[in-house]
Amino acid sequence: MSDLAIVRLGVDFPYEQAWDLQRRLHARRVAGEIPDTCLLLEHAPVYTAGKRTAPGERPTDGTPVIDVDRGGRITWHGPGQLVGYPIVKLGGPLDVASYVRLLEETLLGVCADFGVPAVQVPGRSGVWVAGDPSHGLPDRRVGAVGIRVSRGVTMHGFSLDCANDPSWYNRIVPCGISDAGVSSLSAETGRRIVVDEVTPYAEKRLAEALGARAFELFEEDLFRR
Numbered sequence: 001m002s003d004l005a006i007v008r009l010g011v012d013f014p015y016e017q018a019w020d021l022q023r024r025l026h027a028r029r030v031a032g033e034i035p036d037t038c039l040l041l042e043h044a045p046v047y048t049a050g051k052r053t054a055p056g057e058r059p060t061d062g063t064p065v066i067d068v069d070r071g072g073r074i075t076w077h078g079p080g081q082l083v084g085y086p087i088v089k090l091g092g093p094l095d096v097a098s099y100v101r102l103l104e105e106t107l108l109g110v111c112a113d114f115g116v117p118a119v120q121v122p123g124r125s126g127v128w129v130a131g132d133p134s135h136g137l138p139d140r141r142v143g144a145v146g147i148r149v150s151r152g153v154t155m156h157g158f159s160l161d162c163a164n165d166p167s168w169y170n171r172i173v174p175c176g177i178s179d180a181g182v183s184s185l186s187a188e189t190g191r192r193i194v195v196d197e198v199t200p201y202a203e204k205r206l207a208e209a210l211g212a213r214a215f216e217l218f219e220e221d222l223f224r225r
Helices: 015-030 095-111 166-171 185-189 195-210
Strands: 001-015 036-043 044-050 076-077 083-088 118-121 125-128 142-150 153-161 210-217
Touching: 001 015, 001 044, 001 195, 015 036, 015 083, 015 153, 036 195, 076 083, 083 195, 095 118, 095 125, 095 153, 095 195, 142 185, 195 210
Parallel strands: 001 036, 001 210
Antiparallel strands: 036 083, 044 076, 083 153, 118 125, 125 142, 142 153
């Protein structure tokens, strides 16, 4: 069984700082200096655009957007949303598509832990709560996945809406999907479910999906190994 270091970075973590930290850890994982590592955090509010983002999906009011090197399209990160950045060396039969499904299955498991019947939707990444067309309810996305793989090691990862303000999504076309909605664990259950409550479940589900033994690592210890 492999090891998975879990690093909790806290709340209001600046996106650029997390991105730089990912790159540094990625280089060390490629070199075999550290085990697989996952950063877990809540970002300060930020819009990020993946390589496939179309111009019409961006804000039209001048709101800043950070262009990043992951797959996927535009999304939002911020308070009330759990973000995970696994820095994982892919090996054996685990190809890129399989890894994306693994992250989606991790989120599905967390949703199930909180009684939310999320599903995968063919042709759409992330995890969703199925809509009800007879009542005019669209599919609603509760979790997103966007990754990059370089030299066999992953970057970026997943987000899960827990107790965030959904109005942040009003300025963009989230993930380039205009005919669906967004939701959160809190909205779907009718009770407030905060990131701190969800984080231990996400750690457990991710470790299980990777077949790894998770252990906690403090941020200040990341480069002492």
